[in-house]
Amino acid sequence: MTLRTSPEVGGMGHSIKRKEDPRFIRGKGTYVDDVVLPGMLYLDIVRSPHAHAKIVKIDSAKAMAVPGVLAVITGQDLAKYNLHWMPTLMSDTQMVLPVEKVMYQAQEVAAVLATSRYAAADGAAVVEVEYDPLPAVVDPHKALEPGAPVLRTDKKDKKDNHIWHWEWGDRAATDRAFAEADVTVKEQIYIPRIHVASIETCGCIAHFDKVDGKLTVWMTTQAPHAIRTVFALVAGHVGLAEHKIRIISPDIGGGFGGKVPVYPGYVIAVAASVLTGKPVKWIEDRMENLQADSFARDYHITAELAAKKDGTLTALRIKTLADHGYTDAAANPSKFPAGLFHVCTGSYDLKAAHVEVDGVYTNKPPGGIAYRCSFRVTEAVHTIERMVDIMAHQLGQDPAEFRMKNFIRPEQFPYKSALGWEYDSGNYGGALQKAMDGVGYAELRREQAEKRKRGELMGIGISSFTEIVGAGPSKHFDILGLKMFDSCEIRIHPTGKAIARFGTKSQGQGHETTYAQILAEELGIPAADIQVEEGDTDTAPYGLGTYASRSTPVAGAAAAVASRKIIDKGRKIAAHLLEVAPEDLVYEPGKFSVKGSPNRSKTIQDVAFAAYTNHPQGMEAGLEAVSYYDPPNLTYPFGSYICVVDIDKGTGEVKVRRFLAIDDCGNIINPMIVQGQVHGGLTMGLAPALFEEISYDEFGNVQGGSFIDYLVPTAVETPKWETGHTVTPSPHHPLGAKGVGESATVGAPAAIANAVVDALWHLGVRHVDIPITPPKVWKLLREKGVTE
Numbered sequence: 170m171t172l173r174t175s176p177e178v179g180g181m182g183h184s185i186k187r188k189e190d191p192r193f194i195r196g197k198g199t200y201v202d203d204v205v206l207p208g209m210l211y212l213d214i215v216r217s218p219h220a221h222a223k224i225v226k227i228d229s230a231k232a233m234a235v236p237g238v239l240a241v242i243t244g245q246d247l248a249k250y251n252l253h254w255m256p257t258l259m260s261d262t263q264m265v266l267p268v269e270k271v272m273y274q275a276q277e278v279a280a281v282l283a284t285s286r287y288a289a290a291d292g293a294a295v296v297e298v299e300y301d302p303l304p305a306v307v308d309p310h311k312a313l314e315p316g317a318p319v320l321r322t323d324k325k326d327k328k329d330n331h332i333w334h335w336e337w338g339d340r341a342a343t344d345r346a347f348a349e350a351d352v353t354v355k356e357q358i359y360i361p362r363i364h365v366a367s368i369e370t371c372g373c374i375a376h377f378d379k380v381d382g383k384l385t386v387w388m389t390t391q392a393p394h395a396i397r398t399v400f401a402l403v404a405g406h407v408g409l410a411e412h413k414i415r416i417i418s419p420d421i422g423g424g425f426g427g428k429v430p431v432y433p434g435y436v437i438a439v440a441a442s443v444l445t446g447k448p449v450k451w452i453e454d455r456m457e458n459l460q461a462d463s464f465a466r467d468y469h470i471t472a473e474l475a476a477k478k479d480g481t482l483t484a485l486r487i488k489t490l491a492d493h494g495y496t497d498a499a500a501n502p503s504k505f506p507a508g509l510f511h512v513c514t515g516s517y518d519l520k521a522a523h524v525e526v527d528g529v530y531t532n533k534p535p536g537g538i539a540y541r542c543s544f545r546v547t548e549a550v551h552t553i554e555r556m557v558d559i560m561a562h563q564l565g566q567d568p569a570e571f572r573m574k575n576f577i578r579p580e581q582f583p584y585k586s587a588l589g590w591e592y593d594s595g596n597y598g599g600a601l602q603k604a605m606d607g608v609g610y611a612e613l614r615r616e617q618a619e620k621r622k623r624g625e626l627m628g629i630g631i632s633s634f635t636e637i638v639g640a641g642p643s644k645h646f647d648i649l650g651l652k653m654f655d656s657c658e659i660r661i662h663p664t665g666k667a668i669a670r671f672g673t674k675s676q677g678q679g680h681e682t683t684y685a686q687i688l689a690e691e692l693g694i695p696a697a698d699i700q701v702e703e704g705d706t707d708t709a710p711y712g713l714g715t716y717a718s719r720s721t722p723v724a725g726a727a728a729a730v731a732s733r734k735i736i737d738k739g740r741k742i743a744a745h746l747l748e749v750a751p752e753d754l755v756y757e758p759g760k761f762s763v764k765g766s767p768n769r770s771k772t773i774q775d776v777a778f779a780a781y782t783n784h785p786q787g788m789e790a791g792l793e794a795v796s797y798y799d800p801p802n803l804t805y806p807f808g809s810y811i812c813v814v815d816i817d818k819g820t821g822e823v824k825v826r827r828f829l830a831i832d833d834c835g836n837i838i839n840p841m842i843v844q845g846q847v848h849g850g851l852t853m854g855l856a857p858a859l860f861e862e863i864s865y866d867e868f869g870n871v872q873g874g875s876f877i878d879y880l881v882p883t884a885v886e887t888p889k890w891e892t893g894h895t896v897t898p899s900p901h902h903p904l905g906a907k908g909v910g911e912s913a914t915v916g917a918p919a920a921i922a923n924a925v926v927d928a929l930w931h932l933g934v935r936h937v938d939i940p941i942t943p944p945k946v947w948k949l950l951r952e953k954g955v956t957e
């Protein structure tokens with residue numbers, strides 16, 4: 170049997186010759202798409218051309234006549250097992266396959282099961298579906314108007330398209346502060362719908378073994394344990410109990426938040442495997458991935474900021490419409506339907522703030538997942554950084570000085586924000602100063618003034634963001650009731666080598682390296698002697714997975730705590746070997762020695778051997794520990810980014826000339842990995858700032874559903890990133906570390922947008938919505954009377 174790589178399923182052509190790769194073991198691939206099992210069947214999915222339509226009839230006859238096609242699965246088939254609907258992570262409901270109507274273009278309508286990928290595709294092409302189109306609701310504002318068609322007719326008592334209202338903060342105090350303010354600014358900000366475009370699309374191989382009654386699913390998931398539990402809860406009634414489900418998440422080719430939800434394809438593959446007893450593979454192609462998987466952002470924001478004459482900020486007021494598509498499938502902690510959006514006071518000492526968000530149904534794919542953003546933090550950062558910039562310009566003050574004046578000062582930490590967060594540590598002025606020195610801020614401003622005289626358009630944009638990552642303290646954070654702790658289990662073998670397993674799941678962040686480093690530092694065992702494993706629910710301890718940059722803040726802390734448990738036991742064993750009291754020993758990584766006689770010592774390897782060969786009587790043998798770490802607080806990484814742009818008056822093109830990112834993620838475990846995370850994150854921040862958007866026409870037809878018009882930046886469009894850091898440790902994390910995986914994506918778009926507006930402010934431009942494309946800028950320039 171040949172390897173099935175993406176090109177043959179219409180993927181983006183990343184055909185790596187993995188047959189020669191020694192890691193590739195038949196049936197145990199490194200990527201989900203590599204898993205090849207004997208007798209494997211393939212799924213292809215029939216998708217709706219309509220955004221909203223009744224399904225009148227599905228005719229499978231022609232498809233069944235295609236050689237190799239075994240079955241056409243419809244919603245009616247799943248309904249027999251009550252599997253046609255499933256819960257979303259936000260306790261809403263979504264269709265696996267529709268019975269009555271479809272709710273967005275490219276929604277799954279039926280699935281074709283066949284003996285080859287080709288036969289499945291040929292079958293899917295000839296399934297005949299008769300639709301009765303219904304009016305599509307595309308604009309979330311219109312969705313809320315009286316008389317708008319009610320979309321969720323499956324919900325008996327639902328009379329409108331409003332999902333939830335959520336608000337936070339002191340409304341009265343905020344209103345008062347606005348009434349008393351000398352200056353206020355107000356802006357409409359739209360943060361468009363975008364899509365994670367990870368290298369590998371989503372997919373799985375589900376294998377139900379009829380002999381032992383066990384289901385194994387190789388799956389592109391960022392949260393294997395949570396998925397196992399969800400599967401058990403959803404399919405328990407058809408006999409899938411949790412101990413009979415094994416989720417394996419191998420290399421998944423990038424996650425970025427898009428591989429947190431459960432997609433219908435997974436469920437159909439599982440159902441098909443349970444029914445046939447054969448392994449069933451489902452891998453989406455690129456267009457399916459872009460058009461039908463969960464999206465991010467899509468926030469329509471009205472923001473207001475108040476200040477005193479001297480430029481002291483006083484209050485923030487925000488109202489937001491959140492377009493969730495046809496179901497609220499956000500991957501947010503249960504308590505927070507708008508995620509952590511209420512970190513929107515950012516890096517500034519604002520005394521009053523109030524934020525409201527309303528979730529709305531429309532005829533679009535479900536969401537919103539985060540896309541390299543800790544639960545709506547990108548939206549929050551973009552809003553506050555744009556607003557602060559507008560206020561600074563409005564007051565005629567330098568945006569850097571203005572920020573310096575309004576930052577939360579280092580001595581104010583731990584700082585309680587007006588919206589209730591307790592920021593653990595920060596030095597915002599330090600990071601901004603370092604960025605300003607690094608780019609030569611004063612000189613750039615001089616250059617800008619000169620260029621402006623000559624009519625050239627150059628802008629300097631700043632983003633001094635505060636992130637909030639590491640969910641989370643279990644008293645506030647859960648997903649579907651599962652508390653958001655995370656875990657590390659360490660076993661030291663008799664010869665002093667170790668295996669450590671985690672509840673998280675790397676998608677390219679290098680956990681194998683950085684976790685081994687943490688353990689090596691704590692235990693004094695060389696990193697090369699430590700095997701790090703994640704992503705197999707049969708072996709790894711339970712954890713909530715990798716997203717929201719929580720691995721270092723939570724599982725990284727668990728690694729330190731579990732190591733320290735090992736050391737505690739090791740100390741007793743060493744004391745026994747050295748015939749002294751445990752208190753008489755001093756520990757340095759890898760070695761216990763007697764106080765005052767450093768020559769009398771035992772290494773961690775001596776201790777490990779003794780734990781199995783010569784442990785003290787009365788003590789349990791072995792050297793193992795596990796930690797389920799519940800962080801006392803989130804971590805608040807931050808940074809200051811400065812972007813310099815030149816705008817071409819003829820074409821409207823924005824050229825990022827320089828971009829300097831100063832990040833602070835507390836103590837750094839691995840500088841190279843952190844730099845890599847920042848580089849990747851910056852490119853993923855550039856993308857929505859200048860290129861990426863998924864929009865819909867009035868009928869709900871997706872625009873931007875392929876790489877022809879969903880513009881992912883390549884190396885050509887990406888500037889040379891300059892990076893640096895400051896170090897402000899987290900006071901509550903055992904290693905003083907904060908997360909960093911999303912900082913750059915969160916912080917970068919505002920720096921770019923601010924730079925563009927900075928270049929155009931003197932022309933009367935106050936705000937430009939991202940993506941800031943050449944046609945948008947060209948049109949704006951012409952409106953302002955600028956010609957070449």
Ligand code: MCN
Binds near residue numbers: 422717722906
């Ligand atoms: N790190 C470090 N020192 C610190 C903080 C982090 O050395 N003070 C290292 C960590 O040990 C880890 C990496 O940096 O190896 C990222 O750590 P962390 O910030 O804890 O984030 P996670 O590991 O939880 O990764 C999640 C984050 C998210 S949510 C998205 S989205 C994203 C991101 O990581 N998706 C990615 N970066 C990605 N990078 C790749 N290659 N692929 C993805 O899908």
Ligand code: CUN
Binds near residue numbers: 391
């Ligand atoms: Cu926010 S996208 Mo990441 O959390 O997987």
